[in-house]
Amino acid sequence: MTSLLDGCTPWPAEFVDRYRAAAACLAAVERERVTVTFLEPGDARLRLDLLPSAQADVSSLRLAQIGGVGSLERAAAARVGPVLGCRLQQVFGTAEGVLALTRPADPDETVLGTRGRPLSPDVEIRVVDADGQDVPEGVSGELLARGPHLPRGYYRAPDRTARAFTPDGCLRTGTLVRRTPAGDLVVTGHLTDVRFAP
Secondary structure (H helix, E strand, C coil), rough: HHHHHHCCCCCCCCHHHHHHHHHHHHHHCCCCCCCCECCHHHHHHHHHHHHHCCCCCCCCHHHHHHEECCCCCCHHHHHHHHHCCCCEEEEEECCCCEEEEECCCCCCCHHHHHCCCCCCCCCCCEEEEECCECCCCCCCCCEEEEECCCCCCCCHHHHHHHHHHHHCEEEEEEEEEEEEEEEEEEEEECCCCCCCCC
């Protein structure tokens, strides 16, 4: 209560904990000479903002992989190289094994604005509308995926399998994307999680 009376603005405990955790991670990068780091978009933004005041030496970093829930805005993505001094790799993945990412040799335009393309050339990607029909390139729709390493259903869960997979075996990711002319994916939103809906 003293901080309120003194005119200070109290910070939510959650933010203070995230701030401390980010500072501790930056210190660990310096101490351990980390070369590759993986961050969710919110953590990436926090570390980009925190680094100048933390004064941690992160020059050992060679690659920052960013993926998970949400997207890293283009302006924040453009700051990764100058602030962290390393290459950015955008990543998209699901627990079932769908994995798309940008490649180190991709042009900046691809790295800054997309989540890349499937890691495996054997993964079939479709982008469909609400009726399950393929949409034209550049149009947003739900991402479906099928491949040799992806499951065809959930063990002893026929109802869940029926909701999460198309009749021809494609996983319904619940993620809205659009495909670029080069085949890279741009995440545009999320549906209600079709895999876990009641």
